[in-house]
Amino acid sequence: MTTVFVFNGPNLNLLGVRRPDVYGTTVLADVEALCRDECARHDLELDFRQTNHEGVLVDWVQEAGAAVKAGTALGAVLNAAAYTHTSVALHDAVEGAELPTIEVHVSNVHGRETFRHHSYVSPVAAGIVVGFGVTGYALAIDGLVRLRRPSRSV
Numbered sequence: 001m002t003t004v005f006v007f008n009g010p011n012l013n014l015l016g017v018r019r020p021d022v023y024g025t026t027v028l029a030d031v032e033a034l035c036r037d038e039c040a041r042h043d044l045e046l047d048f049r050q051t052n053h054e055g056v057l058v059d060w061v062q063e064a065g066a067a068v069k070a071g072t073a074l075g076a077v078l079n080a081a082a083y084t085h086t087s088v089a090l091h092d093a094v095e096g097a098e099l100p101t102i103e104v105h106v107s108n109v110h111g112r113e114t115f116r117h118h119s120y121v122s123p124v125a126a127g128i129v130v131g132f133g134v135t136g137y138a139l140a141i142d143g144l145v146r147l148r149r150p151s152r153s154v
């Protein structure tokens, strides 16, 4: 069975609990459930993780890249959260791992504070889903499949 990784960055453990005005009311456990349903639609396994630590995300990106090279994974959906806007290390990790990555953000970062308008991930992402709420995770998984399995996309 082929895996899709979904990596979540800092403070996303608070999703649905704080700032529902910006991020909605769906908690991360329910985001994992909707990702699992979308993966099942494509006969894929889900590996869903969250961390508040930048270096852990770097380690996971490297791990996922190795899994893709080994043929056991399709790629990753990455919501790096605030590290999106600050982390050269994550940029370098995604680039170095050659990890097919869909960047996702729950909110429309381009309609928010200017410091959220730049992403270090976007230049090395295969695609970007922004502003669709938590539905963006399912859209990102579907997009990854369409990019990586064009003949099997419906």
Ligand SMILES: O=C(O)[C@]1(O)C[C@H](CCCOc2ccccc2)[C@@H](O)[C@H](O)C1
Residues within 6 Å of the ligand: 010, 011, 012, 014, 015, 016, 017, 018, 019, 023, 079, 080, 081, 082, 083, 084, 104, 105, 106, 107, 108, 109, 116
């Ligand atoms: O919109 C997104 O998905 C973001 O990646 C969420 C990040 C924030 C993660 C959630 O942080 C929370 C903080 C307090 C309460 C609830 C969530 C934010 O820093 C990005 O600019 C956009």
